[in-house]
Amino acid sequence: MNAFQYIRPTKQQAAIDAVAKDPQAQFIAGGTNLVDLMKRGVTTPQKLVDINRLPLAKIERSTNGLRLGALALNSAVADDKQVREKHPLLALALNAGASPQLRNMATVGGNMLQRTRCAYFYDTTMPCNKRQPGTGCGALEGVNRMHAIFGFSDKCIAVHPSDMSVALVALDATVQVSGPKGSRSIPFADFHRLPGDTPEKDSNLEPGELITAVDVPDGPFTRHVHYQKVRERASYAFALLSVAAALDLDGNNTIKAARLAMGGVAHKPWRLTAAEQVLVGKPATEETFRQAAAVAMQGAKAFKHNAYKLKLGPNAIVQALKTAAAA
Amino acid sequence: MNAEPESGSSHDDSRRTFLKQSSLLTALALVPGPVISAAEAKLDERVAESIEQVPLSLKVNGKKVKLSVEPRTTLLDLLRENLHLTGTKKGCDYGQCGACTVHVDGQRVNSCLSFAVMHDGREITTIEGLASGDQLHPMQEAFVKHDGFQCGYCTPGQIMSAVACVREGRAGSEGEIREFMSGNICRCGAYSNIVAAIQEVKKGGQKV
Numbered sequence: 001m002n003a004f005q006y007i008r009p010t011k012q013q014a015a016i017d018a019v020a021k022d023p024q025a026q027f028i029a030g031g032t033n034l035v036d037l038m039k040r041g042v043t044t045p046q047k048l049v050d051i052n053r054l055p056l057a058k059i060e061r062s063t064n065g066l067r068l069g070a071l072a073l074n075s076a077v078a079d080d081k082q083v084r085e086k087h088p089l090l091a092l093a094l095n096a097g098a099s100p101q102l103r104n105m106a107t108v109g110g111n112m113l114q115r116t117r118c119a120y121f122y123d124t125t126m127p128c129n130k131r132q133p134g135t136g137c138g139a140l141e142g143v144n145r146m147h148a149i150f151g152f153s154d155k156c157i158a159v160h161p162s163d164m165s166v167a168l169v170a171l172d173a174t175v176q177v178s179g180p181k182g183s184r185s186i187p188f189a190d191f192h193r194l195p196g197d198t199p200e201k202d203s204n205l206e207p208g209e210l211i212t213a214v215d216v217p218d219g220p221f222t223r224h225v226h227y228q229k230v231r232e233r234a235s236y237a238f239a240l241l242s243v244a245a246a247l248d249l250d251g252n253n254t255i256k257a258a259r260l261a262m263g264g265v266a267h268k269p270w271r272l273t274a275a276e277q278v279l280v281g282k283p284a285t286e287e288t289f290r291q292a293a294a295v296a297m298q299g300a301k302a303f304k305h306n307a308y309k310l311k312l313g314p315n316a317i318v319q320a321l322k323t324a325a326a327a
Numbered sequence: 328m329n330a331e332p333e334s335g336s337s338h339d340d341s342r343r344t345f346l347k348q349s350s351l352l353t354a355l356a357l358v359p360g361p362v363i364s365a366a367e368a369k370l371d372e373r374v375a376e377s378i379e380q381v382p383l384s385l386k387v388n389g390k391k392v393k394l395s396v397e398p399r400t401t402l403l404d405l406l407r408e409n410l411h412l413t414g415t416k417k418g419c420d421y422g423q424c425g426a427c428t429v430h431v432d433g434q435r436v437n438s439c440l441s442f443a444v445m446h447d448g449r450e451i452t453t454i455e456g457l458a459s460g461d462q463l464h465p466m467q468e469a470f471v472k473h474d475g476f477q478c479g480y481c482t483p484g485q486i487m488s489a490v491a492c493v494r495e496g497r498a499g500s501e502g503e504i505r506e507f508m509s510g511n512i513c514r515c516g517a518y519s520n521i522v523a524a525i526q527e528v529k530k531g532g533q534k535v
Binding site: 001004008031032039040052075098100101234235 | 428
């Protein structure tokens with residue numbers, strides 16, 4: 001691994017300044033992805049700014065919801081009593097990700113900023129526009145079993161690997177960031193971006209901007225929720241495809257409100273608003289769920305090795321909604 | 328080259344001077360083993376001079392340690408290479424196998440995926456710190472009794488993770504144990520015996 005300078009500021013502004021003024025500097029929190037990338041030479045920062053001593057790990061009530069500090073551990077969020085009561089979908093998604101050891105290290109902000117697990121991105125002998133812009137996409141004509149079916153470009157067909165983010169986009173969360181130009185809020189759905197011509201950029205964060213918290217608004221999705229993750233072993237594997245489903249049902253089993261999002265299908269967590277609209281006002285039956293799934297899959301396009309996702313997607317959506325309705 | 332080690336461990340000054348003045352290659356070809364180690368140590372120091380060293384205080388298995396490390400040293404390498412606590416194993420080195428699992432402030436983590444300097448002031452427990460004297464930890468006893476291993480390479484990580492699994496209250500059923508032990512891969516496939524060991528400790532109700 002390349003040598004690097006290491007600093008551990010205790011003031012947020014000092015951390016932001018250190019990264020803002022040095023393009024070779026990066027924040028490090030849990031390190032579960034960054035250390036991995038540094039060992040492989042995929043990422044070679046010359047300075048690491050350790051933010052673990054900043055006071056950003058609280059999980060607390062905000063005016064209309066829960067505020068998750070950017071440094072709150074994935075395990076702490078998943079186990080938090082308020083999270084489990086108010087946002088059980090988030091707890092389910094978190095516990096579907098990684099392993100207990102990794103969840104004890106990974107933070108809310110770091111989870112959002114983890115890089116794709118596309119093998120071409122990790123293999124420094126292969127072309128990859130995300131790792132090295134202009135070198136081409138190895139996956140486009142290569143082994144693309146794990147890759148996107150929505151929102152890709154001819155520059156990149158990688159998917160975002162986070163489970164937590166799939167739940168957060170479904171729950172209409174908001175990301176709080178601070179940077180050299182001050183603080184701002186970004187709706188979760190606008191935080192990550194599609195690859196377009198600049199797949200090297202995963203998110204809409206500006207240089208030096210630091211995630212400080214994620215706000216999850218209160219909502220009616222406290223019971224009928226499910227996170228359906230399809231993977232190649234029972235646990236501790238990235239999703240081939242995942243579905244976050246949340247329903248609000250009235251006494252007659254009619255859907256009052258619905259949230260639906262997919263993981264493992266695009267360069268960002270994939271919110272399915274059109275399919276949600278199909279669900280609202282209809283009975284919570286398999287037939288309704290099939291209709292929503294058909295709408296959800298509109299526009300999906302497969303590559304050589306991932307055509308299975310076109311069938312797996314709607315089936316996983318139906319399964320997630322059925323399980324959520326029965327919960 | 329004389330393969331016999333020199334008797335005694337000290338080297339006289341003239342030999343050190345000689346080492347400094349000659350090229351390392353020549354020195355390596357001519358000098359006995361212990362002197363080579365000394366030369367390599369010097370070489371390490373010289374290379375390290377251009378690399379920032381960061382002071383680090385830890386409590387490892389109840390003992391305070393103060394040292395100075397390169398920021399790129401992982402917690403795993405620090406434990407194994409600097410502190411010679413080789414019970415913690417390097418399996419994949421990429422957070423995929425769990426062989427490197429240790430406790431930091433009581434929480435299980437993959438020591439391969441974090442830099443040692445990030446743990447300044449923390450308390451680290453490794454497999455070496457689990458037993459009290461000659462008395463094995465109940466989880467160690469249970470792994471022996473249930474044959475929770477074959478080759479044993481993943482075992483320290485399995486045991487550290489298993490202790491945490493029980494402490495976290497995630498050992499309620501076989502299914503829960505399997506899910507919350509999924510971060511520890513055993514390529515010999517001793518899983519059913521590992522689960523049995525954890526269930527016994529959980530049922531025994533001993534303090535872990």
